[in-house]
Amino acid sequence: MKNKMIEKKKKAVEDFFAVLPHSISLGMGIDFIRDGEVGMSMPYDSKLIGDPQTKVIHGGAVFALLDTCCGAAAMSHPEQIGPTATIDLRVDYMRPATPSQRIKAIATCYNLTKNVAFVRAVALDNNEEKPVAMAAGAFVTGV
């Protein structure tokens, strides 16, 4: 019974995030969904370059991936019903993402209250020892 619920929830989150036009235009895809934890990734693309000198993708593209991944993590929390919206999100850019490498994000919804979901996330490239960016934010719950 519980497994059936989890599968249904996973399907709902997958379906919701598969059709977001902005996520599609950035090429985002879901890697995994667990209770309150989601992995997503996005390919490197020269149209996303933010610094022409270094060919590093723009921080805004990394922000978009982290925001989407955090929203999905909030939605996949066992006690969350329905969609969510970002209240605020802060991203720390710890190092430039290596050009030509795929960017992965892993988000965790570590606390959920009646009105707010608290989520944090990390963005990685091939060097998983040193994160590219980290995010922390609050999301609307119980919509």
Next chain:
Amino acid sequence: MEKLSPEPVALIKKRRNEALSQLIDSIPYISFLGVGFDRRGDEITATLPFKEELIGNPSLPALHGGSIAAFLEISAIIGLSWAQIWHQIEDPGLGASSSDDAGKFTLPKTIDFSVDYLRSGLPRDSYARAKVNRAGRRYASVHVEAWQDNRDRLFAQGTGHFLMPQPN
């Protein structure tokens, strides 16, 4: 005594507009999102014309939080860079206004960026203006406000810290 005649306004505008478009045209992500800039003197307003690919939630519909954040971050970086190069554009004696140098302009690097989503972004054009609250030799702090129909009804705001390009 010979009186210096003022520089023709058309020349001034041309020089300023060229400097601004060189800064913007070099960044692919700005054209990917379709961000433009309106200039009035040294004040610039970033514009984000609505298009389908900016949508996050198609059932509302509302702009994607990621496209809003990217729009704000672009406004902040360009606003900060523009404030840095303004005096070079205005004083060609500094030698940085030639077309070659602007292309080699080193952009500030984002240290962190924080976005408040105040109301959902409607499927229409958005505007943003950045204010450089502090620009030191190494770090800068920039605040950005974004609105759609009414300047006083912000739909998002952001604050970021940036590492300034270091002269070699």
